Amino acid sequence: MPKTNMTAAAASDDEAMLGVFERLALDAGREVMRVFHAGCAVDTKSDSTPVTEADRESEKIILAGLRAAYPDIPCVAEEEVAAGVATPDLDDAFLLIDPLDGTKEFVNRRTDFTVNIALVRHGVPEIGVVFAPCTGRFFSGRPGRAE
Structure with a gap:
């Protein structure tokens, strides 16, 4: 395959991955907002930081989707790591998940x-996506593009 076609194929793969990330972040964000409006108990992790049902449920949604779409890429997810799940061999690529960044803000009812x-x-x-569920805003980036 000529170099330009390889570059186009890589960009297409990156765009497809970004689309998967956006869909999963939106699905997880809906669950986060459901819990936000319903309220929930707050537990404390071993590092003394808070964790909620929203953290755990968001992570389940994201991990299920990522593991189905990219079974050969290891995942490092905040709540799994905090629960003692061994970090996989990260080799040259891995997926990094923070299912609810700002749990303290979430707990304190800030948006x-x-x-x-x-x-x-x-x-x-x-390649990455940051989704703010309270505002519905997405921030994303991949090689050659940031929004």
């Missing part, structure tokens, strides 16, 4: 929290 998903290659985040 500045996000759902974050990224692909990290060789230690550098290359």
Whole structure:
């Protein structure tokens, strides 16, 4: 395949991955907002930070989708790591998930929290999405594009 076609194929793959991330972040964000409006108990992780049903449910949604779409790329997810799930061999690429960034804000009923998903290659985040469920705003990036 000529180099230009390879570059186009890589860009297409990146765009498709970004689409998956956006869909999963939106689905997870809906669940976060459901819990936000319903209220929930707050537990404390071993590092003394809060964790809620919204964190856990958001992570389940994201992990199920990512593992179905990208079974060969290991996932590092905040609540799994906090629960003692062993971090997989990260090799050259892995998916990084923070299912509810800003749990303290969420618990205190402030609206500045996000759902974050990224692909990290060789230690550098290359494709990612940040979704703010309270405002419905997406921030995303991939090689050559940031929005």
